[in-house]
Amino acid sequence: EADIYQTPRYLVIGTGKKITLECSQTMGHDKMYWYQQDPGMELHLIHYSYGVNSTEKGDLSSESTVSRIRTEHFPLTLESARPSHTSQYLCASTERTGTGMNEQFFGPGTRLTVL
Amino acid sequence: AQSVSQHNHHVILSEAASLELGCNYSYGGTVNLFWYVQYPGQHLQLLLKYFSGDPLVKGIKGFEAEFIKSKFSFNLRKPSVQWSDTAEYFCAVNRDGSARQLTFGSGTQLTVLP
Numbered sequence: 001e002a003d004i005y006q007t008p009r010y011l012v013i014g015t016g017k018k019i020t021l022e023c024s025q026t027m028g029h030d031k032m033y034w035y036q037q038d039p040g041m042e043l044h045l046i047h048y049s050y051g052v053n054s055t056e057k058g059d060l061s062s063e064s065t066v067s068r069i070r071t072e073h074f075p076l077t078l079e080s081a082r083p084s085h086t087s088q089y090l091c092a093s094t095e096r097t098g099t100g101m102n103e104q105f106f107g108p109g110t111r112l113t114v115l
Numbered sequence: 116a117q118s119v120s121q122h123n124h125h126v127i128l129s130e131a132a133s134l135e136l137g138c139n140y141s142y143g144g145t146v147n148l149f150w151y152v153q154y155p156g157q158h159l160q161l162l163l164k165y166f167s168g169d170p171l172v173k174g175i176k177g178f179e180a181e182f183i184k185s186k187f188s189f190n191l192r193k194p195s196v197q198w199s200d201t202a203e204y205f206c207a208v209n210r211d212g213s214a215r216q217l218t219f220g221s222g223t224q225l226t227v228l229p
Contacts, residue, residue: 004158033217040124043205043219090159103149104217106159
């Protein structure tokens with residue numbers, strides 16, 4: 001079944017550790033996104049990708065980095081986690097259309113806590 | 116900068132009550148409009164969307180929304196809510212068909228009492 005997956009679902013980690021949040025989709029979508037969401041707040045775009053080897057930063061400044069080596073895979077990395085990185089991270093994807101933005105499909109999210 | 120406002124942070128209703136959740140945006144150009152829902156423990160999923168045509172759009176589970184261009188609004192409605200509608204609802208706006216920019220509101224938590 002076509003879907004979008006994120007692992008881990010929950011992560012509690014100490015300050016200074018390097019972490020990678022995984023995101024994979026089986027829908028063959030070209031466009032993928034990472035959002036950051038704090039409780040009771042809106043989703044903020046932190047990274048997006050139009051396709052393989054294409055990544056750009058979003059509106060919300062983030063110390064994280066992303067890569068897009070394969071269409072289905074869009075991992076997010078924090079080289080040195082800090083308590084200020086504590087948040088929920090949502091991955092999404094959408095198909096390329098001639099009319100611009102189509103429905104985005106979301107993963108279940110990773111809830112990150114940095115101690 | 117484009118913004119999306121959802122006026123109610125938390126709405127509590129009894130079953131069978133009617134629902135209207137407000138959404139306003141601050142961009143004057145062409146927009147695509149979305150309502151997403153997140154049920155407890157589940158993914159964020161699309162409820163309905165408006166791209167063009169009839170400004171009254173119908174979505175899943177009996178929800179509908181009306182695009183009123185003059186008011187920059189896209190309010191979500193349901194005539195009779197059920198306990199299973201308890202969830203968080205997000206309005207989102209895409210500007211000018213950009214593949215990059217989807218701006219979300221801060222969400223409204225709906226609690227339906229049985």
